[in-house]
Amino acid sequence: MTDAPEAVLEGLRERVRAAARDREPLRLRGHGSKDFYGEALEGEVLELGAYAGIIDYEPSELFIRARCGTPLSVIEATLAAQGQHLAFEPPRPGADPTLGGAVASGLSGPARLYLGAARDFVLGARLLDGHGELLAFGGNVMKNVAGFDVARLLCGSLGILGILTEVALKVLPRPRAERTVRLELPAAAALERFNRLAGQPLPLTACAWHEGQASLRIGGAEPAVEAACVQIGGEVLDAGMAEAFWRGIRDYALPHFSAATLWRISVPATTAPLPLPGAPLIDGGGAIRWYADLPAGTAVREVATAAGGTAQCWRTPARGTRSFAPLSPVALELHRRLKARFDPHGIFNPGRLVPGL
Amino acid sequence: MPTDPFLGELRGILPGGSLLVSEEERRPYECDGLTVFRELPRCVALPRTGAEVQALLRVCSRHGVPVVARGSGTGLSGGATPHPGGLLLSLARMNRILAIDPLLRVAHLEPGVRNLQVSEAAAAHGLYYAPDPSSQVACSIGGNVAENSGGVHCLKYGLTVHNVLGVRGFLMDGEPVEFGGTAPDAPGLDLLALSIGSEGLLMVVTEVIVRLIPRPPCVQLAMASFARVHAAGDAVAAIIGAGIIPAGLEMMDRKAAAAVEPFVAAGYDLGAAAILLVESDGTAEEVADQIADIERVLRAAGADSVRIAGSAAERLRWWSGRKNAFPAAGRLSPDYYCMDGTLPRKHVGRALEAIEAMEERYRLRCMNVFHAGDGNLHPVILFDANEPGSWERAERFGAEILELCVELGGTITGEHGVGIEKINSMCVQFTAGERAAFQAVKESFDPQHLLNPGKLIPTLARCAEYGRMHVHGGALPHPELPRF
Numbered sequence: 001m002t003d004a005p006e007a008v009l010e011g012l013r014e015r016v017r018a019a020a021r022d023r024e025p026l027r028l029r030g031h032g033s034k035d036f037y038g039e040a041l042e043g044e045v046l047e048l049g050a051y052a053g054i055i056d057y058e059p060s061e062l063f064i065r066a067r068c069g070t071p072l073s074v075i076e077a078t079l080a081a082q083g084q085h086l087a088f089e090p091p092r093p094g095a096d097p098t099l100g101g102a103v104a105s106g107l108s109g110p111a112r113l114y115l116g117a118a119r120d121f122v123l124g125a126r127l128l129d130g131h132g133e134l135l136a137f138g139g140n141v142m143k144n145v146a147g148f149d150v151a152r153l154l155c156g157s158l159g160i161l162g163i164l165t166e167v168a169l170k171v172l173p174r175p176r177a178e179r180t181v182r183l184e185l186p187a188a189a190a191l192e193r194f195n196r197l198a199g200q201p202l203p204l205t206a207c208a209w210h211e212g213q214a215s216l217r218i219g220g221a222e223p224a225v226e227a228a229c230v231q232i233g234g235e236v237l238d239a240g241m242a243e244a245f246w247r248g249i250r251d252y253a254l255p256h257f258s259a260a261t262l263w264r265i266s267v268p269a270t271t272a273p274l275p276l277p278g279a280p281l282i283d284g285g286g287a288i289r290w291y292a293d294l295p296a297g298t299a300v301r302e303v304a305t306a307a308g309g310t311a312q313c314w315r316t317p318a319r320g321t322r323s324f325a326p327l328s329p330v331a332l333e334l335h336r337r338l339k340a341r342f343d344p345h346g347i348f349n350p351g352r353l354v355p356g357l
Numbered sequence: 358m359p360t361d362p363f364l365g366e367l368r369g370i371l372p373g374g375s376l377l378v379s380e381e382e383r384r385p386y387e388c389d390g391l392t393v394f395r396e397l398p399r400c401v402a403l404p405r406t407g408a409e410v411q412a413l414l415r416v417c418s419r420h421g422v423p424v425v426a427r428g429s430g431t432g433l434s435g436g437a438t439p440h441p442g443g444l445l446l447s448l449a450r451m452n453r454i455l456a457i458d459p460l461l462r463v464a465h466l467e468p469g470v471r472n473l474q475v476s477e478a479a480a481a482h483g484l485y486y487a488p489d490p491s492s493q494v495a496c497s498i499g500g501n502v503a504e505n506s507g508g509v510h511c512l513k514y515g516l517t518v519h520n521v522l523g524v525r526g527f528l529m530d531g532e533p534v535e536f537g538g539t540a541p542d543a544p545g546l547d548l549l550a551l552s553i554g555s556e557g558l559l560m561v562v563t564e565v566i567v568r569l570i571p572r573p574p575c576v577q578l579a580m581a582s583f584a585r586v587h588a589a590g591d592a593v594a595a596i597i598g599a600g601i602i603p604a605g606l607e608m609m610d611r612k613a614a615a616a617v618e619p620f621v622a623a624g625y626d627l628g629a630a631a632i633l634l635v636e637s638d639g640t641a642e643e644v645a646d647q648i649a650d651i652e653r654v655l656r657a658a659g660a661d662s663v664r665i666a667g668s669a670a671e672r673l674r675w676w677s678g679r680k681n682a683f684p685a686a687g688r689l690s691p692d693y694y695c696m697d698g699t700l701p702r703k704h705v706g707r708a709l710e711a712i713e714a715m716e717e718r719y720r721l722r723c724m725n726v727f728h729a730g731d732g733n734l735h736p737v738i739l740f741d742a743n744e745p746g747s748w749e750r751a752e753r754f755g756a757e758i759l760e761l762c763v764e765l766g767g768t769i770t771g772e773h774g775v776g777i778e779k780i781n782s783m784c785v786q787f788t789a790g791e792r793a794a795f796q797a798v799k800e801s802f803d804p805q806h807l808l809n810p811g812k813l814i815p816t817l818a819r820c821a822e823y824g825r826m827h828v829h830g831g832a833l834p835h836p837e838l839p840r841f
Contacts (some may be wrong), residue, residue, distance in 0.1 A: 060595070061703065133790045142512065142732070143771035145771065146769050147791070155550075174600075199482070221642065222646070223642035270461045287540065309538075
């Protein structure tokens with residue numbers, strides 16, 4: 001028998017208060033699908049999966065509000081039954097992730113550059129802060145400018161400011177039709193094509209390049225998708241293959257992502273192919289470049305910075321390599337102050353987003 | 358007059374003509390678009406560069422002088438109302454478009470660039486900047502960032518926060534900061550999201566990077582009349598429930614339509630209780646498909662008539678009435694007060710009925726226009742400031758509408774911001790703990806409390822006093838309504 005949500009929440013509050021009293025670090029965990037993500041994993045594991053369930057979903061209001069432990073599979077099935085979806089395509093690396101983890105990580109799928117990232121869909125959130133106090137920010141409505149946008153700040157915070165107990169997300173109708181076209185193109189030509197097409201009124205929802213092939217996904221009304229396919233050209237991919245391909249990018253499941261060393265480089269989408277060895281997998285219409293097995297000692301961060309972007313070490317067997325690009329001193333100081341105020345005893349996910357915080 | 362060392366330092370930073378100290382020069386800055394709040398600033402600075410802004414902030418920080426940043430002064434919540442002892446920092450002269458990159462689809466802008474100017478400059482590339490607040494001819498991009506401005510196309514294209522990729526500027530102590538940029542997913546906390554809509558309390562923005570999107574080649578507008586407001590509200594839900602995201606979805610009530618029709622001759626159905634305007638944009642194929650769906654859903658929802666604009670001129674005429682609602686209010690009444698609450702779409706009909714009852718109680722007329730697709734109400738309360746007690750009644754009327762929005766699961770401001778105007782209503786929407794969190798954010802960025810002090814976040818004492826005024830005998834207003 002599962003406990004009532006109120007009892008689970010009260011249990012979490014007590015745990016947080018005790019941890020604050022004892023200065024005991026807590027490692028917040030939904031279903032653990034993103035244990036690989038971020039910097040340090042420190043502290044006593046605090047399982048959040050039991051605080052689950054959809055609180056409010058009204059298709060005509062275009063939002064869903066659920067508790068943090070709700071599995072994404074449940075959310076997505078509920079939305080699909082009404083012809084809706086989470087347009088930012090939250091990745092599912094491994095086990096069925098929770099809503100809380102999806103929002104706390106702030107990760108988004110291939111539609112990110114076209115339909116928006118996780119943070120663009122956050123409408124509201126509840127936070128259990130370092131004082132054990134429950135705070136509500138934002139709401140269920142699209143337009144809401146009352147107070148600072150703390151709900152959006154929590155998206156991608158990796159739990160360092162507190163426990164995201166509840167989230168409201170904007171949902172959208174699923175495109176009525178969807179096609180993926182594929183063209184043989186070298187990387188530089190694909191980047192040029194992606195950016196030129198994105199400047200035209202076409203219903204693009206994803207553009208990726210991998211192993212000499214550019215894949216472009218178009219979604220919307222059937223006649224519009226049909227017309228866009230004709231305009232873009234190339235070969236229309238079988239629907240099942242297309243879905244598997246985009247899911248493989250979304251969930252980091254294509255073979256390219258399984259390399260022992262993997263870097264994710266974010267750059268302005270028009271950036272020419274980077275001066276790095278090997279061929280990347282390019283996502284986000286050119287803005288995200290995944291490099292597998294770069295030789296040790298490659299100046300990845302320098303290359304990314306020179307291109308106006310940042311490099312994130314997604315995976316490496318080398319110890320002591322930081323994942324995220326370092327923050328500027330002033331940004332680091334702002335992080336310190338925010339952390340000190342929301343989590344004065346430093347109990348939540350210490351070091352997960354920023355070393356030492 | 359003894360020389361003021363503070364002003365002397367400011368004069369050392371700015372060239373002549375960029376620092377205004379005489380009363381007659383300061384007077385035009387005494388208020389923003391919400392003219393009921395007026396205050397003369399100690400002085401007005403009109404910097405032209407980021408370096409000047411930085412130097413001004415350093416001097417103010419050292420002297421402990423409050424700073425209120427201002428764009429075009431079109432804000433509707435008193436966000437740019439000056440501080441009597443402070444510097445009014447006008448960014449209007451920082452109005453250059455620094456760069457447009459058509460392939461990357463971004464524009465780098467100084468904060469004083471006007472909203473519409475961005476789309477005009479991008480038009481040559483077939484691109485535009487989507488957020489279009491009604492004041493877009495005049496309002497500045499820096500002001501849009503401060504307020505997280507919306508417009509009539511937010512349902513499909515988002516608010517400012519969805520269309521700004523990065524900001525640069527300075528903290529109160531002059532420290533340069535940069536959040537976001539043209540590469541996605543900057544590391545760390547999303548301080549860009551936090552800075553947008555922060556109403557000038559966290560930083561002074563001196564550069565904004567915005568996303569440009571392709572101009573849709575086709576636009577079409579449907580207009581529907583309804584005999585009952587509730588039916589119009591249901592039609593809005595039906596459109597969205599049918600999987601349609603229109604580019605714009607606006608409603609006007611009978612009073613608003615009657616107010617604008619004599620001026621714009623739009624051809625509104627003046628017998629209708631409510632009129633819906635539903636716009637579709639995109640490729641020719643998308644628009645044809647969507648307009649057919651929209652027409653079908655409107656008819657099924659009980660519209661008495663549905664018309665599709667026969668020409669671009671007709672479409673613009675239908676829109677002009679909606680966009681001229683405020684000027685029309687100005688012709689009907691010596692003064693008007695525009696509210697900005699948001700509530701779940703399904704409660705729109707109920708809210709309009711409640712507002713009608715309030716009209717009688719406060720003895721003031723109110724016409725309603727709103728962004729129905731977003732549930733964002735703009736009730737326009739008509740009053741006469743020269744009549745004793747009239748403004749006070751209007752203010753209480755407005756506050757009651759906002760409290761109703763909160764009770765129905767909405768918010769006190771959808772796009773105009775809190776400023777000074779809705780600071781009491783913040784006590785209704787947020788708990789003491791939540792307000793303390795806002796204060797914590799403020800102090801993280803501006804520990805001296807010098808940037809736009811007294812706005813957005815009410816003090817505990819203020820909320821306690823407001824609570825005493827409004828809670829009678831322990832009962833909350835509207836006991837008949839379910840609480841959320």
